[in-house]
Each structure stands twice: as structure tokens, then as C-alpha cells.
Amino acid sequence: MSKAAVLGAGSWGTAFAKVLADAGTDVTMWARRAEVAESIAGRHENVDYLPGVALPSTLTATDDAAAALDGADFVVLAVPSQSLRSNLAEWSPMIGEDATLLSLAKGIETGTLMRMSQVIVQVTGADPGRVAVLSGPNLAREIAIEQPAATVIACTDSTRALALQKASATGYFRPYTNSDVIGCEIGGACKNVIALACGMAAGSGLGDNTIASIITRGLAEIIRLGVALGAKPTTLAGLAGVGDLVATCSSPLSRNRSFGERLGQGGSMETAQEATHGQVAEGVKSCSSVRALASSYDVEMPLTDAVHRVCHEGLVVQDAIGQLLGRRTKSE
Ligand SMILES: NC(=O)c1ccc[n+]([C@@H]2O[C@H](COP(=O)([O-])OP(=O)(O)OC[C@H]3O[C@@H](n4cnc5c(N)ncnc54)[C@H](O)[C@@H]3O)[C@@H](O)[C@H]2O)c1
Ligand SMILES: O=P(O)(O)OC[C@H](O)CO
Structure with missing residues (x-):
């Protein structure tokens, strides 16, 4: 079974972690606040960001990034665009050297004018082929309540794109691969x-x-x-x-x-x-x-x-x- 760390427990990080867990992937979320991690791990609900949505009992959460990242094949980055660089600088030394990095963020960094995949490559030093992005019509709450939707997973390395597709395909979530990051x-x-x-x-x-x-x-x-x-x-x-x-x-x-x-x-x-x-x-x-x-x-x-x-x-x-x-x- 592949293992994913989802870093960021806002509405989309939580909804996508649920997708991964429903697809049979072993998922640990990282939340900035301990009470959010406790709510997800203990009550199986993210009361702050997705109240009323039952999360899979297999989905675990922690406020310790090292614990979430331990052994992760997929590192899913689910924090806002403007804070990705500073968060990633902290997480980078804990990321496995062959892990695939997947950005969920939809923004352009102010100042540098970089796309998120460029920020990830610059901060981690990862080969660009290890960096993927996921984007599509994916309003978090609709996905969380399992309304059918499709998305795109883009990566220049098709093997990694296919692995992410497999790790996130469910009966309600349909990812398409693409090489156009x-x-x-x-x-x-x-x-x-x-x-x-x-x-x-x-x-x-x-x-x-x-x-x-x-x-x-x-x-x-x-x-x-x-x-x-x-x-x-x-x-x-x-x-x-x-x-x-x-x-x-x-x-x-x-x-x-x-x-x-x-x-x-x-x-x-x-x-x-x-x-x-x-x-x-x-x-x-x-x-x-x-x-x-x-x-x-x-x-x-x-x-x-x-x-x-x-x-x-x-x-x-x-x-x-x-x-x-x-x-x-x-x-x-
Ligand atoms: N919500 C959606 O429907 C949706 C869907 C697709 C993509 N996205 C994209 O996903 C990204 C994350 O969005 P979201 O909806 O989960 O946001 P959100 O506002 O619901 O949650 C953001 C999360 O990041 C954390 N956070 C905020 N500032 C931080 C900081 N400085 N350091 C560390 N953590 C911080 C928050 O505590 C929270 O857990 C955004 O780029 C958004 O555009 C969102
Ligand atoms: O709630 P918004 O405006 O951040 O949009 C959410 C998603 O990006 C829709 O795909």
C-alpha cells in the first residue's frame, strides 16, 4: 500500500486526504494546530474546516510534520500559496529522497512571481520530474460529500502521474493525467x-x-x-x-x-x-x-x-x- 502525507488540514487538504484514504492509500495528515489534528484523528471530523463530514476511520492526523512525513511516497502540499515556501523550508529535510511532491495550491507567489511547482523545486532541490500538481473543478465540500468530479494530475514524469492517479481514483473522484504542469x-x-x-x-x-x-x-x-x-x-x-x-x-x-x-x-x-x-x-x-x-x-x-x-x-x-x-x- 502506498503512503501519503497531506500537509495542511484546511478544507481542501482534508477533502483530498479523504479521497486518498477512500482510494486505499495510507494517509497521515499534518495540521498546524493540535486541536485540528485531534479532531480529525479522534472524532473523524474536521470541525473547523469541514464540519459535518464523516472522515474515514483509517485517516490519521498529527501536528508533528516529521511523523506525518515518515516513509511517505507522496507528499501532498495543501497550505496556501503564499505560505508554501516558508513551510516547505521546514519540511524539506524530512522528505524522502524519492518521494513525489504534489501541490494542491492555486496561486502565484507574490514577489518572485513563481508557480508553486517552481517554488517546490527551488526550496527542496528536487528534480522537476518529482513535482506534480493537481487542479480541476474541485470545490472541497462537494468532493467531501462524494459528489462526482474529475480533476487533472500533471507531472512531467508519467510514471509518477500514473501512481498518483491510482492513489486517488475513487468511485466519486476521477483524476486524469497530463504532462502540462x-x-x-x-x-x-x-x-x-x-x-x-x-x-x-x-x-x-x-x-x-x-x-x-x-x-x-x-x-x-x-x-x-x-x-x-x-x-x-x-x-x-x-x-x-x-x-x-x-x-x-x-x-x-x-x-x-x-x-x-x-x-x-x-x-x-x-x-x-x-x-x-x-x-x-x-x-x-x-x-x-x-x-x-x-x-x-x-x-x-x-x-x-x-x-x-x-x-x-x-x-x-x-x-x-x-x-x-x-x-x-x-x-x-
Ligand atoms: N477549498 C477548496 O475547495 C480548494 C479546492 C482546490 C484547491 N484549493 C487550493 O488549495 C490550497 C489550500 O486551500 P484550502 O481550501 O485547504 O485552504 P483553507 O483556508 O481551508 O486552509 C488552509 C490550511 O493551511 C493552514 N495555513 C494557513 N496559513 C498557514 C501558514 N502560514 N502556515 C501553515 N499553515 C497555514 C491553515 O491552518 C489551514 O489548515 C489553496 O491554494 C486553494 O486555492 C482549494
Ligand atoms: O473556494 P475557492 O474560490 O478557493 O475555489 C475552490 C477550488 O479551487 C475550486 O476548484
């Missing part, structure tokens, strides 16, 4: 920014035509950036692109969409943060790093730029909408 990561990070824009529109009282227009033009700018970075357009037309974009932009479960909705209703950044119930809305920081990354590749991303200006430069949502519609007309 860049495409999956760009799709995952950028859709959060577009979901913020959709939330802002919905919060302003705008309807489905507007949302569909934002999703579609959002996809256009995501593809532009992805292709500039070396991603395959087909990846962005798949689960890790369109699939995740549609799910996140449409769902009331999305923290990014909910955050944007509060801003669209006229709320402050602080009240918008409350809409995420203490969980991370990655797009709030990644809108700035995605915008900077796009600028360094001379890629135009007007929606991302507008989201950045609303979140970080005080632009009012209604003015952002006016400015977007006031841009010169052009061909599709």
Missing part, C-alpha cells in the same frame, strides 16, 4: 482572479450575460498568459482551465467568488474577508502576481488588472466595470 498551474491560479471579478459583478446586481462574458473573456486572457509561458491551449480548454473556471465563477461555495460578491455589494476588504469564514481566497493576492507576471511577458489581462486595482488600489467596482467597457472595441 504550467497549463494546470496557470489555469488554477488565474481562475481565482476571474472568480473575484464574477463575484463583483454578481454583487453589483448584474446577471448571467455579464457573468458569461467575464468567464469567456477571462478564459481568453488566461490562455494568452498560459501560451506565453509555454502551456498547451488544450490544457486550458480542459478540466484545469474551463472546468475549474466555470465551477469557481458560478458556485456560492467559492471563497473567491464570495469575496468578490461582498466587494460588489460595496463591502470593504475586511468585510469581504469575513465572507470566506477564515479560509483563503487565493485570488486576492494572486491578482497582483498574475498581473505582474503578465506584464513581464507583455500579455494583456484587463480583467485581472481591474481586479488588482479594486483589491489593492481602491478602485470602486462600478468604476472598474465602466473602465472595462470603455476600452476600445476590437475583434474577438
Whole structure:
């Protein structure tokens, strides 16, 4: 039986740990707070992040990273993007030398403008072939209650991608393999920014035509950036692109969409943060790093730029909408 350590016990770390356990993988979770680890190991419930969801009795948890990592074939990184580097620096010496590192995070690091797989390679010194990413339309609570969904596991080493696929395939969770790590990561990070824009529109009282227009033009700018970075357009037309974009932009479960909705209703950044119930809305920081990354590749991303200006430069949502519609007309 293969062994996995899931580092991070938030909503997605917990839901994906359940998937792995249901697929027959031996899983130990690491939680930052002892009481969260105790709740998972003792009550088989993560009361803080996934209340009401019964976790498998085979799923164990600890607040000791070394214990979780001991003998792990798969190291699943489930902390927010902006804290991955500092956490990984601590964990790196405890990671087995042939372990596969799987990133669940959907963000671009501020400052360095690195994708998570690049951060992992830089911090651990691992060969890039040992690093995989998982991305797709995977709202944690829906997966946790076993509603069927698909995802993408991307790794340049197909043997490792297949091993992860086997370790996480269940009757409700269907992982597809892909070798396009860049495409999956760009799709995952950028859709959060577009979901913020959709939330802002919905919060302003705008309807489905507007949302569909934002999703579609959002996809256009995501593809532009992805292709500039070396991603395959087909990846962005798949689960890790369109699939995740549609799910996140449409769902009331999305923290990014909910955050944007509060801003669209006229709320402050602080009240918008409350809409995420203490969980991370990655797009709030990644809108700035995605915008900077796009600028360094001379890629135009007007929606991302507008989201950045609303979140970080005080632009009012209604003015952002006016400015977007006031841009010169052009061909599709
Ligand atoms: N929740 C989802 O539906 C979902 C689905 C797919 C991908 N993701 C991605 O997975 C990643 C993790 O998201 P999540 O939903 O589990 O987030 P979350 O906010 O629910 O939980 C984050 C976890 O990381 C921990 N954490 C926060 N800051 C930390 C720090 N500085 N050091 C160590 N631990 C820290 C928290 O205690 C918590 O256990 C994000 O990049 C997110 O975009 C989330
Ligand atoms: O709740 P969000 O906005 O972080 O989105 C969750 C997942 O990424 C959806 O696939």
C-alpha cells in the first residue's frame, strides 16, 4: 500500500486526504494546530474546516510534520500559496529522497512571481520530474460529500502521474493525467482572479450575460498568459482551465467568488474577508502576481488588472466595470 502525507488540514487538504484514504492509500495528515489534528484523528471530523463530514476511520492526523512525513511516497502540499515556501523550508529535510511532491495550491507567489511547482523545486532541490500538481473543478465540500468530479494530475514524469492517479481514483473522484504542469498551474491560479471579478459583478446586481462574458473573456486572457509561458491551449480548454473556471465563477461555495460578491455589494476588504469564514481566497493576492507576471511577458489581462486595482488600489467596482467597457472595441 502506498503512503501519503497531506500537509495542511484546511478544507481542501482534508477533502483530498479523504479521497486518498477512500482510494486505499495510507494517509497521515499534518495540521498546524493540535486541536485540528485531534479532531480529525479522534472524532473523524474536521470541525473547523469541514464540519459535518464523516472522515474515514483509517485517516490519521498529527501536528508533528516529521511523523506525518515518515516513509511517505507522496507528499501532498495543501497550505496556501503564499505560505508554501516558508513551510516547505521546514519540511524539506524530512522528505524522502524519492518521494513525489504534489501541490494542491492555486496561486502565484507574490514577489518572485513563481508557480508553486517552481517554488517546490527551488526550496527542496528536487528534480522537476518529482513535482506534480493537481487542479480541476474541485470545490472541497462537494468532493467531501462524494459528489462526482474529475480533476487533472500533471507531472512531467508519467510514471509518477500514473501512481498518483491510482492513489486517488475513487468511485466519486476521477483524476486524469497530463504532462502540462504550467497549463494546470496557470489555469488554477488565474481562475481565482476571474472568480473575484464574477463575484463583483454578481454583487453589483448584474446577471448571467455579464457573468458569461467575464468567464469567456477571462478564459481568453488566461490562455494568452498560459501560451506565453509555454502551456498547451488544450490544457486550458480542459478540466484545469474551463472546468475549474466555470465551477469557481458560478458556485456560492467559492471563497473567491464570495469575496468578490461582498466587494460588489460595496463591502470593504475586511468585510469581504469575513465572507470566506477564515479560509483563503487565493485570488486576492494572486491578482497582483498574475498581473505582474503578465506584464513581464507583455500579455494583456484587463480583467485581472481591474481586479488588482479594486483589491489593492481602491478602485470602486462600478468604476472598474465602466473602465472595462470603455476600452476600445476590437475583434474577438
Ligand atoms: N477549498 C477548496 O475547495 C480548494 C479546492 C482546490 C484547491 N484549493 C487550493 O488549495 C490550497 C489550500 O486551500 P484550502 O481550501 O485547504 O485552504 P483553507 O483556508 O481551508 O486552509 C488552509 C490550511 O493551511 C493552514 N495555513 C494557513 N496559513 C498557514 C501558514 N502560514 N502556515 C501553515 N499553515 C497555514 C491553515 O491552518 C489551514 O489548515 C489553496 O491554494 C486553494 O486555492 C482549494
Ligand atoms: O473556494 P475557492 O474560490 O478557493 O475555489 C475552490 C477550488 O479551487 C475550486 O476548484
